[in-house]
Amino acid sequence: QVQLVQSGAEVKKPGASVKVSCKASGYTFTSYGISWVRQAPGQGLEWMGWISAYNGNTNYAQKLQGRVTMTTDTSTSTAYMELRSLRSDDTAVYYCARDLEGYCSGGSCYSSWFDPWGQGTLVTVSS
Amino acid sequence: EIVLTQSPGTLSLSPGERATLSCRASQSVSSSYLAWYQQKPGQAPRLLIYGASSRATGIPDRFSGSGSGTDFTLTISRLEPEDFAVYYCQQYGSSPHFGPGTKVDIK
Numbered sequence: 001q002v003q004l005v006q007s008g009a010e011v012k013k014p015g016a017s018v019k020v021s022c023k024a025s026g027y028t029f030t031s032y033g034i035s036w037v038r039q040a041p042g043q044g045l046e047w048m049g050w051i052s053a054y055n056g057n058t059n060y061a062q063k064l065q066g067r068v069t070m071t072t073d074t075s076t077s078t079a080y081m082e083l084r085s086l087r088s089d090d091t092a093v094y095y096c097a098r099d100l101e102g103y104c105s106g107g108s109c110y111s112s113w114f115d116p117w118g119q120g121t122l123v124t125v126s127s
Numbered sequence: 128e129i130v131l132t133q134s135p136g137t138l139s140l141s142p143g144e145r146a147t148l149s150c151r152a153s154q155s156v157s158s159s160y161l162a163w164y165q166q167k168p169g170q171a172p173r174l175l176i177y178g179a180s181s182r183a184t185g186i187p188d189r190f191s192g193s194g195s196g197t198d199f200t201l202t203i204s205r206l207e208p209e210d211f212a213v214y215y216c217q218q219y220g221s222s223p224h225f226g227p228g229t230k231v232d233i234k
Binding site: 035037044045046047059061062095100108109110111112113114115116117118119120 | 160162164171172173174177178183184215217219220221222223224225226227228
């Protein structure tokens with residue numbers, strides 16, 4: 001079955017970086033993109049960005065531009081999300097999700113709906 | 128940027144009742160690029176509906192989506208005990224956004 005398995009919880013100090021992994025199985029990894037979504041404690045869902053597993057094209061949320069980098073390793077069917085210059089308000093559960101019909105056209109990239117999702121990775125930023 | 132508003136914030140119903148959840152967009156959502164997700168405590172969200180009205184694989188037919196433009200609805204025809212959860216709408220495109228969610232709890 002299609003499955004996304006994420007790396008374990010992290011505790012980081014303000015100003016540090018974190019890199020979360022998301023290993024895909026049960027489908028052809030390069031046929032779909034991966035979106036990343038985070039959820040602060042007790043809050044709603046925030047889309048962070050999308051990466052094409054086919055060619056590495058990315059589309060980041062404007063508020064995270066310059067602090068986030070998404071990459072993939074097609075040899076291991078794994079996606080990565082790195083967030084730098086961490087602040088306390090980056091404390092959240094971070095999810096990866098398969099993006100069913102994301103694509104790029106004319107210099108712009110578009111995300112679609114997400115299914116399935118990884119189990120989530122709690123990142124705590126605290127001094 | 129499209130802003131999504133969901134109402135009500137909380138819906139208190141009994142098993143067997145019908146639930147009607149609303150998602151309103153600040154501007155028209157192109158090509159019905161709208162999805163619905165269910166999230167239970169401590170779990171990742173689960174896709175229910177995409178393209179405003181298409182049920183995802185394995186989703187029971189008591190869940191249905193409708194709407195276009197700026198007004199969308201998720202309907203649960205008869206609530207089962209496992210349906211009590213938080214529901215989010217999401218518009219997709221170049222800058223996807225989620226609504227704030229509607230909590231469906233047991234009356």
